[in-house]
Amino acid sequence: MAATLAGEAAARDADGAFPAASFQALREAGLLTASLPTSLGGQGVKGAALLTLLRQIGRASLPVGRVYEGHVNALGLIQRYGTSAQLARAARDADRGELFGVWNTEDGPGLRLEAGPGGLTLVGGKTFASGLGHVTRPLLPAEAREGRMMVLLPTGREPGVPDPSFWQPLGMRATVSGRVDYSGARVQQEDLIGQPGDYYRQPEFGGGALRFLAVQLGGAGAVVASARAALRELGRAGDDVQRLRFAEVAVRLEAAWQVTREAQRRLDALPDGADPAPLLAYVALARTATEDACLLAAEAAERAVGARGLLAPWPTERLLRDLRMYLRQPAPDAARLAVGAWLLDAPDAGDPWEEA
Numbered sequence: 001m002a003a004t005l006a007g008e009a010a011a012r013d014a015d016g017a018f019p020a021a022s023f024q025a026l027r028e029a030g031l032l033t034a035s036l037p038t039s040l041g042g043q044g045v046k047g048a049a050l051l052t053l054l055r056q057i058g059r060a061s062l063p064v065g066r067v068y069e070g071h072v073n074a075l076g077l078i079q080r081y082g083t084s085a086q087l088a089r090a091a092r093d094a095d096r097g098e099l100f101g102v103w104n105t106e107d108g109p110g111l112r113l114e115a116g117p118g119g120l121t122l123v124g125g126k127t128f129a130s131g132l133g134h135v136t137r138p139l140l141p142a143e144a145r146e147g148r149m150m151v152l153l154p155t156g157r158e159p160g161v162p163d164p165s166f167w168q169p170l171g172m173r174a175t176v177s178g179r180v181d182y183s184g185a186r187v188q189q190e191d192l193i194g195q196p197g198d199y200y201r202q203p204e205f206g207g208g209a210l211r212f213l214a215v216q217l218g219g220a221g222a223v224v225a226s227a228r229a230a231l232r233e234l235g236r237a238g239d240d241v242q243r244l245r246f247a248e249v250a251v252r253l254e255a256a257w258q259v260t261r262e263a264q265r266r267l268d269a270l271p272d273g274a275d276p277a278p279l280l281a282y283v284a285l286a287r288t289a290t291e292d293a294c295l296l297a298a299e300a301a302e303r304a305v306g307a308r309g310l311l312a313p314w315p316t317e318r319l320l321r322d323l324r325m326y327l328r329q330p331a332p333d334a335a336r337l338a339v340g341a342w343l344l345d346a347p348d349a350g351d352p353w354e355e356a
């Protein structure tokens, strides 16, 4: 399966089409339902096992990893906040190969859910909608009078007006992350998942960052592997400068991965109703460690392979573009600030990362 993903990645980067063969392979491997409970036909993959799966998929193809992470996220939100009927339907749809996604990012006034005499209607749209035209069941957080509501439109009803021209990215082209306008789309009561405000409920919302960190670390692993292949091909892998360069990268990437796994362990162990602040500070630590490690890996790969290694047919150039693009996640400076604040505002001089 990893070979299918990696094999399709270069072609889809070149033509900008969605990696349909990769998702067919994921479906055949049972991975579209893997995160669902076994009672619903899934494999109950969650926690650290889910992070490992995301890292493996991200290593094979960062664009596929991004879209798959959205699929898993949507199913998780339905599992956590939806009714049993909504979850059963989602499980059936995923088993049939329907692709889910979470489209939260927006610009301007964003997406609103308005109640009128004729019922509920959407106004506005989303940007960075990964898998646009291929995700058949997008979960759309929309601002309503009572707070932010999750709307899960059924396949085929109210597909929105897509604007793929928005998507002219540095990398991650195959995610087809366009803009979409839902103005005028009709929403039924049964399309609503959970209660107002559930989407941003903590610690699940902040802890969700751990999934994209796993995908990013997979992408960084692919960059390192391709730089390694280029160095070996050029007969330069034995050079001490290159060895020192990659030693630093190995330490930072592995440390980031272990901190990410530890953050997931803490998230899984957090009792219901506990103060999420220490966990969220630890997630910010994992975000910061991962961003720094991945940027270091990208720079090391560029320096190591040089211009010759950044030409096709070496995959390093594409993998670097994908990684640098996907590293851009919301408010990275705020995450770094949260780490510093947690350390400097701690009431005593003990270990700020020790679990209570």
Ligand SMILES: Cc1cc2nc3c(=O)[nH]c(=O)nc-3n(C[C@H](O)[C@H](O)[C@H](O)COP(=O)(O)OP(=O)(O)OC[C@H]3O[C@@H](n4cnc5c(N)ncnc54)[C@H](O)[C@@H]3O)c2cc1C
Binding pocket: 066, 070, 101, 102, 103, 104, 105, 127, 128, 129, 130, 131, 172, 175, 177, 325, 326, 328, 329, 330, 331, 332, 333, 334
């Ligand atoms: C390939 C790809 C696929 C994506 N797919 C999806 C998807 O399917 N669904 C979805 O919902 N989203 C998606 N996104 C969007 C993603 O989740 C982020 O919202 C987006 O990447 C963040 O972009 P940004 O770098 O502009 O973030 P920003 O948060 O705007 O950060 C940019 C810079 O601004 C700074 N900054 C942030 N906030 C402030 C502030 N208030 N004041 C001052 N400075 C600030 C940051 O520290 C940083 O320096 C996707 C993104 C990518 C790259």
